[in-house]
Amino acid sequence: MNAAAAKTARPASPGSFLGRAITSSTGMKLVMAITGLGLLGFVIAHVIGNLQVFLGYEGINAYGAFLKGSPGLLWTLRLGTLALFVLHIWAGVRLSRLNHAARPHAYVKKKYRAASWYSRYMLVSGTIVLVFLVFHLLHFTVGTVFPDHFALRDPSGRHDVFAMMLEGFAIPWVVVFYVVAMVLLFFHLGHGIWSATQSLGIWGGRWTPAMMKVGLALAVILAIAYSIIPLGLFAGLVPDYRSEKAASEQQLQQQQN
Numbered sequence: 437m438n439a440a441a442a443k444t445a446r447p448a449s450p451g452s453f454l455g456r457a458i459t460s461s462t463g464m465k466l467v468m469a470i471t472g473l474g475l476l477g478f479v480i481a482h483v484i485g486n487l488q489v490f491l492g493y494e495g496i497n498a499y500g501a502f503l504k505g506s507p508g509l510l511w512t513l514r515l516g517t518l519a520l521f522v523l524h525i526w527a528g529v530r531l532s533r534l535n536h537a538a539r540p541h542a543y544v545k546k547k548y549r550a551a552s553w554y555s556r557y558m559l560v561s562g563t564i565v566l567v568f569l570v571f572h573l574l575h576f577t578v579g580t581v582f583p584d585h586f587a588l589r590d591p592s593g594r595h596d597v598f599a600m601m602l603e604g605f606a607i608p609w610v611v612v613f614y615v616v617a618m619v620l621l622f623f624h625l626g627h628g629i630w631s632a633t634q635s636l637g638i639w640g641g642r643w644t645p646a647m648m649k650v651g652l653a654l655a656v657i658l659a660i661a662y663s664i665i666p667l668g669l670f671a672g673l674v675p676d677y678r679s680e681k682a683a684s685e686q687q688l689q690q691q692q693n
């Protein structure tokens with residue numbers, strides 16, 4: 437062994453082997469796939485919860501109040517989702533760096549170009565979804581974007597999630613922004629769901645073309661289900677809750693007098 441090789445050689449230990457396995461390209465793909473499928477579970481549950489807005493204010497406000505009244509559950513869900521997001525982004529950035537560092541020789545250039553295009557496409561669509569998410573949290577969870585919408589209360593004194601959504605999606609640019617973000621989410625999920633099943637080695641082989649279609653179909657359903665919320669509220673597809681609320685507040689005032 438020459439002096440330079442001796443200097444760089446490290447003793448093999450189980451810890452460093454595990455570390456190298458996890459941070460290798462295959463390890464990163466597994467982290468991306470597992471966290472991506474976890475986030476897909478969140479995205480499915482979240483749209484089911486949000487679609488309740490079409491049933492009126494009671495269900496969605498009661499759901500919001502239940503979560504806020506169960507801080508243990510709320511923070512477990514929040515921290516779990518945050519961990520999934522952080523790991524997913526970390527693995528995505530690292531994978532793209534590894535792909536970049538492993539630039540091939542001319543003879544495999546074609547295959548490399550396709551892989552590199554997909555990884556860049558996932559990185560760009562993922563980054564735009566992340567920008568949307570930051571805006572979205574400031575809009576609906578922190579209340580910095582429209583504080584007057586966030587401060588609304590329903591007749592039972594609960595945080596008025598329903599009216600907050602109705603007010604927010606009465607603004608055309610907000611509707612356009614959400615719908616564009618959902619289209620980008622579709623592009624990300626359209627490739628991501630299939631890619632995750634391949635990385636995990638499930639439904640590979642002869643199932644591959646079918647899984648591609650299943651991933652695309654799920655992404656289309658989710659993008660439509662999410663988009664009809666801002667579009668439906670903007671188009672007035674829910675009863676005008678604000679006049680209903682004003683009437684019930686007036687009734688309450690009359691009873692008090």
Ligand code: HEM
Pocket residue numbers: 479482486499500501503514517565569572573576577597601614621662663665666
């Ligand atoms: C049209 C699309 C969407 C609508 C109408 C919507 C609606 C909402 C609403 C109303 C809240 C606040 C819930 C409450 O205060 O009780 C919320 C929170 C949240 N949304 Fe969305 N959402 C949409 C899309 C998304 C997408 C695509 C993601 C993820 C990629 C997402 C991630 C979150 C997260 C992480 C929270 C914070 C939950 C918490 O309070 O801990 N949302 N969303």
